[in-house]
Amino acid sequence: MSEKTVDFSPAAAPLAEKLLEPALEILARYPVGRERSALLPLLHLVQTEEGHVSPNGVAFCAEILGINKAQVGAVATFYTMYKRRPTGEYLVSVCTNTLCNVMGGQEVYDQLSEHLGVGHDQTTADGKITLEHAECLAACDYAPVVTVNYDFTVDEATPQSAVELVESLRNGERPTPARGARICSLKEMQYQLAGFADPRDGAVGDGVAGAPTLRGVRLAQEHGIAVAGFDPDSPITKTKPVRDETALPQQPASEEKPGRVASVARKAAGAVKAAAGAVAEKVDERRHAGRTTDTGDVKDPEVRAAESRNPTADTPAPSGTATTPVPTTPAEADGVADNEPAGDGKPAGDSTRGESIVSQRTAEQKPATNVTRRTEEEK
Numbered sequence: 001m002s003e004k005t006v007d008f009s010p011a012a013a014p015l016a017e018k019l020l021e022p023a024l025e026i027l028a029r030y031p032v033g034r035e036r037s038a039l040l041p042l043l044h045l046v047q048t049e050e051g052h053v054s055p056n057g058v059a060f061c062a063e064i065l066g067i068n069k070a071q072v073g074a075v076a077t078f079y080t081m082y083k084r085r086p087t088g089e090y091l092v093s094v095c096t097n098t099l100c101n102v103m104g105g106q107e108v109y110d111q112l113s114e115h116l117g118v119g120h121d122q123t124t125a126d127g128k129i130t131l132e133h134a135e136c137l138a139a140c141d142y143a144p145v146v147t148v149n150y151d152f153t154v155d156e157a158t159p160q161s162a163v164e165l166v167e168s169l170r171n172g173e174r175p176t177p178a179r180g181a182r183i184c185s186l187k188e189m190q191y192q193l194a195g196f197a198d199p200r201d202g203a204v205g206d207g208v209a210g211a212p213t214l215r216g217v218r219l220a221q222e223h224g225i226a227v228a229g230f231d232p233d234s235p236i237t238k239t240k241p242v243r244d245e246t247a248l249p250q251q252p253a254s255e256e257k258p259g260r261v262a263s264v265a266r267k268a269a270g271a272v273k274a275a276a277g278a279v280a281e282k283v284d285e286r287r288h289a290g291r292t293t294d295t296g297d298v299k300d301p302e303v304r305a306a307e308s309r310n311p312t313a314d315t316p317a318p319s320g321t322a323t324t325p326v327p328t329t330p331a332e333a334d335g336v337a338d339n340e341p342a343g344d345g346k347p348a349g350d351s352t353r354g355e356s357i358v359s360q361r362t363a364e365q366k367p368a369t370n371v372t373r374r375t376e377e378e379k
């Protein structure tokens with residue numbers, strides 16, 4: 001384990017007392033010098049204690065990683081799984097995204113909201129349930145779905161089944177979820193998300209793919225639909241298979257008659273090419289319209305003029321002595337004085353320029369104050 005010692009501030013110290021050891025274990029998983037990548041699991045670790053990312057949690061993460069609090073805050077506020085407010089023991093998420101919505105997800109959410117008396121991201125007075133509507137929870141085949149602390153708990157939910165779920169949770173029960181691991185508290189889940197094995201029996205679970213997930217495969221089998229050359233028994237390789245060029249469809253030989261699609265594509269490509277040529281001609285015509293051009297200079301006069309205004313390092317210096325422009329007004333004279341080189345490559349007036357701009361702005365703002373006064377007097 002790392003020998004890192006951090007002098008924690010009073011804000012971070014109470015969390016450091018409880019979380020320093022697992023936090024150092026998380027840091028040790030990252031290459032030296034890249035520990036800041038541990039921020040995501042560290043934020044979950046903070047939530048194991050506090051149920052949300054508190055200001056003290058932000059300070060703890062910043063100090064142990066040697067970054068500033070704004071950097072921690074930027075990450076913590078970006079992801080919805082980091083909670084900004086104290087969250088209930090059970091986070092109940094109802095998917096109201098497209099497919100779930102079509103299948104009644106919004107009705108489920110509305111019924112729960114009415115039953116619990118809370119809205120999105122709000123917690124019941126007993127601190128048990130936080131309700132949220134969620135974007136696609138990646139289980140569209142079981143739409144509409146409800147998760148508890150990110151585990152799939154009610155598939156093909158109805159308003160009634162969702163209310164029964166929250167009632168049993170409020171009564172201290174942990175109902176058997178539809179799939180996967182058994183229900184845990186939000187803080188217990190945060191421990192897993194921080195990257196630690198949960199020793200509780202059945203804390204991590206998986207199951208076989210259910211009927212809705214396999215429906216497409218079954219339909220394909222029933223109708224004899226298969227991907228050409230697909231062998232379900234082929235092991236999935238991690239390396240890219242060598243490409244067999246001979247297996248690729250060959251271009252039709254020139255003497256062969258092309259198919260209908262190929263003919264249409266060729267015609268379309270020809271038409272596009274012709275249209276592009278016509279447009280280019282028109283653009284060229286307009287560019288030169290009404291201008292007399294030297295037949296010996298094929299470059300556009302505008303380009304030529306721009307080149308002469310923007311000499312490069314290779315452009316030879318003009319012959320003759322350079323003349324210094326003579327200021328014609330006092331303001332110009334001030335500007336020339338301010339921009340005299342100071343020897344370090346910067347204009348001499350740079351250090352005082354900011355102050356003069358501020359005082360100039362202040363002077364410009366004065367009339368605005370008078371206008372306000374007049375308006376008040378008029379009242």
Ligand code: FES
Pocket residue numbers: 095096097098099100101135136137138139140141143144145
């Ligand atoms: S739309 Fe709800 S899980 Fe995908």
